Amino acid sequence: MMNVVEAFLAKIKDQGHVLPLFLHADLQINLRCVGQTIQLIIKNGSIMILQNSEAQQSKYEISGSQNAMNQLLKGTQRLRVLEQQGQLKVSAPLRTTLLLESIFFLTKAKDPVNLQKII
Structure with a gap:
């Protein structure tokens, strides 16, 4: 899971359009999977991990x-x-959940084929 989290962090730093979402956020969120916990810290417009x-x-x-x-x-x-499908359990208020959903979804990898069509 650590490789996927590191890839996510690399993508988020390359995509400036996502940064304003958490410019003033101060969050600590644990990602738990297969007995491993990774903590994402979002503070002052930056995001980092603690394993x-x-x-x-x-x-x-x-x-x-x-x-x-x-x-x-x-x-x-x-x-x-x-979460609705029962694949993930989220313990956070709705507002925080929506912010996290936006950050994760907007950071997704771009399809280079589609980008070439635009250019």
Whole structure:
């Protein structure tokens, strides 16, 4: 899961259109999957990770299967859809969930074939 999270972070830094979403956000969210916990810290317009941060308490958490977490982090499926399907469990207020859904979904990888058609 760490590779997918690192790829997500690399994509988010390349896509400036997503940065205003969390410019003033101050969130700590745990991603739990297959006994592994990765904490995302969103603060002052930046995002970073802490791996196996059990000592760090977080108010918010997303947990579920490896497949569902991959879909979320790659932006191929929306957070709330995965939650409604029972593939992910989200413990966060609706407003926070919508913010996270926007960040994950808008950071998805661009299809280079479609971009070439536009250019």
